[in-house]
């Protein structure tokens with residue numbers, strides 16, 4: 034059995050994705066799954082979507098992907114996100130728009146002898162639930178009968194294992210870490226089902242400069258340097 038790499042929340046950050054994929058390749062890992070949010074925030078979104086699409090990496094839909102492909106780029110709670118997504122919608126290739134529209138809300142996958150479910154947000158709302166913690170009651174109320182739940186969206190690393198044997202994981206974000214660490218984050222699940230959280234440094238100034246060149250306000254890219262959430 035091979036290790037499984039989980040990537041999430043790339044948000045158009047091409048240099049971060051390239052660094053993470055190179056790291057995954059250097060470890061000889063061939064199984065990769067993606068928790069969505071390819072779109073949003075940074076300028077390299079078409080290149081990012083191309084890579085996931087052309088490499089057939091199993092990917093679920095994120096809220097930014099949904100907003101771009103089904104909601105005219107609108108995310109109601111954020112003027113900044115909407116402004117960027119409308120810019121991306123004007124430039125999104127037809128192939129990539131069609132690809133985003135076709136992404137599933139969840140994927141069930143068998144890894145070793147365990148059943149894995151991946152979603153962008155959570156079990157109650159696959160697209161837009163911010164899952165900061167999980168307990169047995171959450172699994173019960175959602176009829177979660179699989180073994181391993183992997184969620185993204187918060188951009189924060191999480192790992193919790195239960196007496197029942199269930200495991201909950203969040204790999205953090207490739208393209209926009211929010212844990213005060215500016216290295217790209219991803220997750221490897223080993224053959225023993227134990228997680229390794231990996232950080233990969235990359236040149237975020239490339240992204241900051243390309244955003245500047247395209248006329249975006251500096252605060253949008255500032256978090257790439259500080260590892261803080263955009264406020």
Ligand SMILES: [Mn+2]
Nearest residue numbers: 070095096186
């Ligand atoms: Mn998201």
